[in-house]
Amino acid sequence: MEMLDVFGDLAVGDDGLTIAQESLAPMPAAGIVALDDAMNSDAAALIEYLLNEETTVIAVDVDLNVRCQMSNAATLLKEGAGLSIRDGQLMHQDPDVHQGLRSRLAKALAPGMPCAVVLPGTWGHAWHVVITPEANISFSTPPRAVLRIERRHIFRRPEVETLQNVLRLSQAEARVLSELICGHSVIECATLLDLSVATVRKHLAAILKKTCCSRQSELMRLASIVM
Template identity: 35%
Template sequence: MPDHRIALRRAIEAVDHITDPEPPWQDILCTARDLVGAESGTLIVFDARNKLLTLSAIGFSDACFSEYQEHYYSCDILEQDGRNAPAGTWLDTARMYDAAHLQRTEFYADYMAKHRMAQLLSLIIESNTVLHAAIGFQRASIDPKASDRLQSGDFARYFLALRSQLSQRERNQAIGWRSLESAFSEVQEALLLISRDSMVDKLSSLAVGYLDDAGGWTLHGRRLRHADPKVQRLFDAHCAAVARDGQMRSMATASGWGELFWVDISIAPQALSLIGGRMLLVRMRKKSAFAMPDIAKLQTVFSITHAEAAVLAGLAAGHSVEEVATLRHASVLTVRKQVASLLNKMECSRQSELVRLASLL
């Protein structure tokens, strides 16, 4: 019994860190496995298309780990039979299948038996439109009462604490998302939080407007899609590359004549990932050749006067010096002097260079 109390304390201490920006999943799995009394433990996350997103394991051999990742996840009987079960459901091969049926499955005959797994126990910890996740335990012998035991006493309290911490992490995630959404909306950037296969988990209000604006980007079955197949292939390739190496990728797509969407794809902050693998953050901003540059921003960035910034904005919008003078109710000579001052202050030799610098904002 003292060993049980020590295992329980360690397991609960590990679970308390689920709300950390980067939870120690290996420590959580290790202490949970020791508490349960199993040979190995796993955290498995599938996406909405039943593809393996994340596999974290403790007690697995290299061969066991790689074989599951490469093939056997696709015939995992517990995952298949638990896809529609809500979070909090326990799955137990000893309860769900008789021995003869289990032994006829590829998963048992070619995987479980090979790696000395006689019984699998799995608790579904998340089930939504984006992902399906479970914490599982693998035993070398069958305990017919294992699932009952894990749902009572100290075990029940531990798994209740685990799910409670996950709920708190989800609340923290929502707060973090709202902060990001507010910050980027201020600079007219739309945000989407997506999985590696473009399943949208969250999107900002501005993103909703952009996707409804017939600019080519839409949501189809909660997946971010573009009407142009070439654009879609490039976007998917960028997502895969970002997920692989963590380096941001950017692309531009036409939104209409003289307008485009600029899209940045990067790894999302770990705090925005609920369980296991990292999510991707997509930032979209609309740019128009007809949009008048922000005069206040030009003034601040280039350390010029307000009047000079207004002239620069007019030039960047495609107007000639004469047209800027007319629009500003000023003389052509005054505007020419302001252009000369801009060339000096912004260290440019030609008016076209002024326009190029202004267009960067």
């Protein structure tokens, strides 16, 4: 079975930096260093989001037959984890959940639109699956879709640095969002972070603006992707 080389696609090479430098020339040396740091920071954040011990990427057809996978897929998606790869097919141990995943995949493939689904795992864990149809990833036939699969702990607290990098927040804003994600109210966030309620509300307003969310419930749905 073919293995996905994700690192090769995400690495920031010297050529990319050279092009950026030329397009911005003449740029002061300090500016070039800052650009280099920003590019590497963005790439590192993206790699961390895609590649960690709780995440894998596989490519499947409409019947959930696995066409290619990352090297850690077999370890993460093993028997007893709720979601696993058995006999070359992605399977959930609950037949109803498995059928629901197949239906969601078929619905995503029909309009060619990405979607996400959460599946039950073992106690205290759930599987977050992002389905990206082939039309969105420049694949030919097969695979039909790429699945980013992440095992999440239901009591997991998101890293402040991750929220900063992915959502482009300040450290203070990311700290507030982290507490909100954990289920704390604005008043509780103020107490925990030793801030005034007005300051927390100010940070929340800035977060909503930066993430283009109109209400806190939308922000929580967006943040769930980062987690």
